[in-house]
Amino acid sequence: MMKTVQIVVFIVFVCFVGVSKANAQRDYRTGIGFRAGPMAGLSVKHFISQTEAVEISMSSRWNGSIFHGLYEVHDNIMKESRLNWYYGGGIHVGYWKLESNLHPWFAEDGSYTSIGIDGIAGMEYCLVDAPISFSFDWKPMFNVINKTRFRMDDVGLTIRVFFGNA
Numbered sequence: 001m002m003k004t005v006q007i008v009v010f011i012v013f014v015c016f017v018g019v020s021k022a023n024a025q026r027d028y029r030t031g032i033g034f035r036a037g038p039m040a041g042l043s044v045k046h047f048i049s050q051t052e053a054v055e056i057s058m059s060s061r062w063n064g065s066i067f068h069g070l071y072e073v074h075d076n077i078m079k080e081s082r083l084n085w086y087y088g089g090g091i092h093v094g095y096w097k098l099e100s101n102l103h104p105w106f107a108e109d110g111s112y113t114s115i116g117i118d119g120i121a122g123m124e125y126c127l128v129d130a131p132i133s134f135s136f137d138w139k140p141m142f143n144v145i146n147k148t149r150f151r152m153d154d155v156g157l158t159i160r161v162f163f164g165n166a
Contacts, residue, residue: 028126029164031133035059037156039066039139045160051075053086055120064096068139070120077123087121092141116143126162133160 030046041059048054055070070090077083097111122137140152
């Protein structure tokens with residue numbers, strides 16, 4: 001079911017990109033928004049240069065919370081295109097209170113904190129007529145400390161309101 005939802009969101013995103021005006025994401029300085037996906041939550045992105053941004057997010061999953069700090073490199077998909085792609089990496093710290101019936105991979109109950117590394121790759125699109133951006137990305141992560149495991153199921157759509165000129 002979740003895979004179907006992700007495919008539908010991607011198709012809607014691609015169709016939206018094809019019919020709307022765009023503005024390169026580097027035209028804004030800071031954006032605040034909501035990320036939908038397996039790890040839904042809040043996101044703040046701030047450009048530190050024309051091609052580099054930092055993103056901080058807080059999300060929730062499996063009766064817990066996780067904080068991500070990411071460094072991203074942005075560029076146009078095509079020379080004259082206003083649809084942009086980005087990639088990068090960072091770290092995360094998370095806390096969960098597991099109940100075995102809520103988590104698909106662990107049979108034991110209990111609380112734990114994990115620290116790990118993240119990757120990110122995606123596309124971002126900004127409207128001209130409104131200070132709104134849309135990004136679609138994949139964010140794999142690897143827990144290094146506690147519950148060591150590679151997770152690659154975090155695909156999300158983020159909608160941000162942005163402000164400030166680059």
